[in-house]
Amino acid sequence: MVHPNLSTEKHLLLRKKADWVWTETLRIHARSPETRVASSLSPIEMLVCLYYGGLLAFDPRNPRWEARDRLIISKGHGSICMYPILADLGYFAMSELERVCKLDSFLGGIPDPVIPGYETVNGSLGHGPGVACGMAVALKRKQSRNKVFVMVGDGELDEGAVWEAIMFAGHHRLDNLVMLVDSNAKCMLGHSREIMNVFPLEPKFEAFGWLTMTVDGHDIPAVYAALAECAASGPAQPRVLIANTVKGRGVPSLERDPLCHIRTLGQQEIAELIGGGCGPRV
Amino acid sequence: MAPASSRMRDVFLASVLARMKTDRRLFFLSADFGSPVLDVVARDYPDRFINVGIAEQNLINVATGLALEGFVVVAYAIAPFLSMRCYEQIRVNLGILSQVRPLNVNMVGVGAGLSYDVSGPTHQALEDLSIMRTLPNVEVLSPADGASAGAIAEYCLEHSGPKYVRLDGKPLASLYETGAAVNVEMGFHEWRRGTDVCLVATGYMVHTALKAAQILEAENLSVGVVDMFALSKYKASELSDVLGHYQTVITIEEGFVGKGGLDACLNEALGARGGQRVHALGLPSRYSFRVGDRDEMLRDSGLGEVSIAAKARECLRR
Numbered sequence: 001m002v003h004p005n006l007s008t009e010k011h012l013l014l015r016k017k018a019d020w021v022w023t024e025t026l027r028i029h030a031r032s033p034e035t036r037v038a039s040s041l042s043p044i045e046m047l048v049c050l051y052y053g054g055l056l057a058f059d060p061r062n063p064r065w066e067a068r069d070r071l072i073i074s075k076g077h078g079s080i081c082m083y084p085i086l087a088d089l090g091y092f093a094m095s096e097l098e099r100v101c102k103l104d105s106f107l108g109g110i111p112d113p114v115i116p117g118y119e120t121v122n123g124s125l126g127h128g129p130g131v132a133c134g135m136a137v138a139l140k141r142k143q144s145r146n147k148v149f150v151m152v153g154d155g156e157l158d159e160g161a162v163w164e165a166i167m168f169a170g171h172h173r174l175d176n177l178v179m180l181v182d183s184n185a186k187c188m189l190g191h192s193r194e195i196m197n198v199f200p201l202e203p204k205f206e207a208f209g210w211l212t213m214t215v216d217g218h219d220i221p222a223v224y225a226a227l228a229e230c231a232a233s234g235p236a237q238p239r240v241l242i243a244n245t246v247k248g249r250g251v252p253s254l255e256r257d258p259l260c261h262i263r264t265l266g267q268q269e270i271a272e273l274i275g276g277g278c279g280p281r282v
Numbered sequence: 283m284a285p286a287s288s289r290m291r292d293v294f295l296a297s298v299l300a301r302m303k304t305d306r307r308l309f310f311l312s313a314d315f316g317s318p319v320l321d322v323v324a325r326d327y328p329d330r331f332i333n334v335g336i337a338e339q340n341l342i343n344v345a346t347g348l349a350l351e352g353f354v355v356v357a358y359a360i361a362p363f364l365s366m367r368c369y370e371q372i373r374v375n376l377g378i379l380s381q382v383r384p385l386n387v388n389m390v391g392v393g394a395g396l397s398y399d400v401s402g403p404t405h406q407a408l409e410d411l412s413i414m415r416t417l418p419n420v421e422v423l424s425p426a427d428g429a430s431a432g433a434i435a436e437y438c439l440e441h442s443g444p445k446y447v448r449l450d451g452k453p454l455a456s457l458y459e460t461g462a463a464v465n466v467e468m469g470f471h472e473w474r475r476g477t478d479v480c481l482v483a484t485g486y487m488v489h490t491a492l493k494a495a496q497i498l499e500a501e502n503l504s505v506g507v508v509d510m511f512a513l514s515k516y517k518a519s520e521l522s523d524v525l526g527h528y529q530t531v532i533t534i535e536e537g538f539v540g541k542g543g544l545d546a547c548l549n550e551a552l553g554a555r556g557g558q559r560v561h562a563l564g565l566p567s568r569y570s571f572r573v574g575d576r577d578e579m580l581r582d583s584g585l586g587e588v589s590i591a592a593k594a595r596e597c598l599r600r
């Protein structure tokens with residue numbers, strides 16, 4: 001299904017941005033090998049659709065703008081792709097991307113809320129959903145129409161605190177809360193299914209009272225349409241978008257490696273990837 | 283005029299209830315833990331009260347989200363569960379985050395020390411003061427009676443930042459005439475001034491320290507007593523002035539001794555002074571499965587007034 005608001009031009013723009021973010025994420029990794037590159041390549045299309053597709057209210061000149069939608073990146077270390085997006089949108093200078101993980105840069109290997117555009121402490125997994133629940137309740141009490149988005153990884157769903165939050169959101173019918181699952185099906189030490197099989201996700205969320213949508217997380221029209229539906233008014237239920245993604249998307253050596261989470265790419269491989277026509281283009 | 287005795291939780295929550303009438307920013311979260319006053323909060327302010335269920339991790343995370351949006355939050359639960367089940371949530375979302383984003387979350391734990399005596403070690407809070415003191419940016423408050431709990435409630439609602447408030451599980455005799463007598467920002471209260479030895483206590487042990495001082499006074503020993511109700515943020519130089527002339531200071535806490543609680547707090551405060559002895563009294567580093575009376579269990583561990591007086595005499599003989 002293609003969303004009526006996603007014109008061909010917009011689709012092309014989002015694809016172009018996603019490709020650019022992919023390239024910049026690899027460039028950051030080339031300069032800063034401490035970054036987690038594989039898990040930062042899987043959520044790119046979701047984040048690009050939110051930020052460039054008109055689905056998220058934000059103001060780079062005023063990151064704490066009261067009328068913004070809140071976005072929590074709970075899988076913090078897997079979001080280095082946020083750095084080029086935030087720089088491109090004007091949250092900070094593009095030149096900061098040169099200094100990721102360097103002495104006194106505010107852009108670390110795991111993002112912290114000292115970065116304009118980040119709401120909370122991220123990377124210690126399992127905290128985002130509960131904090132997002134608190135924000136969603138608060139926005140309702142403040143009569144705000146803004147949404148709260150929270151991105152988690154499928155491996156992060158092993159954390160018990162996530163399910164406390166999922167239960168809470170369902171019980172309180174937080175229809176202003178959208179959880180984005182970057183379901184790349186790999187944890188740090190291999191395939192999620194083999195380590196702790198949390199799948200299938202849909203019936204679990206449905207049992208807790210959530211409205212569930214599943215898409216190919218790299219298919220921009222599908223991601224856009226699902227996000228637009230999540231953000232639209234509808235039943236009094238929290239929404240979850242389960243995006244089936246590929247960890248290390250566009251990098252063959254990462255895509256086929258179950259241990260790609262902890263892999264660092266060499267300079268030559270990155271140069272060939274960026275220059276050699278490889279990449280996530282659909 | 284204070285009643286003869288009161289429950290800290292009732293006084294604390296009455297302050298919160300009164301404030302909820304006028305302050306729309308105040309939000310109350312409970313982890314399925316109640317009180318008669320809380321029933322009124324839930325009835326009168328259903329839009330600003332949520333029982334999150336038996337889920338302390340989510341309690342802290344939801345509190346964080348509300349606080350980031352400008353609400354002043356009280357997060358209420360049984361002390362050991364509030365301080366230990368969700369310790370990493372407290373560290374990440376309150377300790378770390380509050381350093382860069384202002385938030386006012388007040389963790390109110392009931393069941394200080396051995397106050398849930400017959401419930402056994404799961405329900406007793408003997409580590410909470412130590413582990414909460416370890417966290418930067420988190421204030422630790424430990425009142426000794428209802429009036430001081432009420433004063434601490436007012437302070438918490440007025441002052442931003444994460445705080446851990448340790449309330450007793452049992453009704454306690456009143457010490458302070460009113461909450462106005464409690465200077466929370468000072469962090470301590472000097473109950474008696476002496477010359478020979480000073481007993482510095484927190485929570486329920488302040489009551490025992492005052493009884494021990496009476497025993498010693500009858501023996502013509504001059505004993506000071508200080509109630510240390512703030513264990514992380516207090517006026518260190520004023521405390522140092524109050525304690526400076528004593529050769530011997532004895533700390534008394536209803537928690538594991540030598541683990542970073544009140545004793546460590548006093549060592550920090552007095553560390554710069556040479557020649558002053560700090561003796562630490564508290565519970566030994568083991569869990570007790572003994573079922574029974576709190577005072578009996580405290581006496582067993584040398585924390586009755588008679589043992590404390592004996593310890594003071596011993597220190598003075600040295």
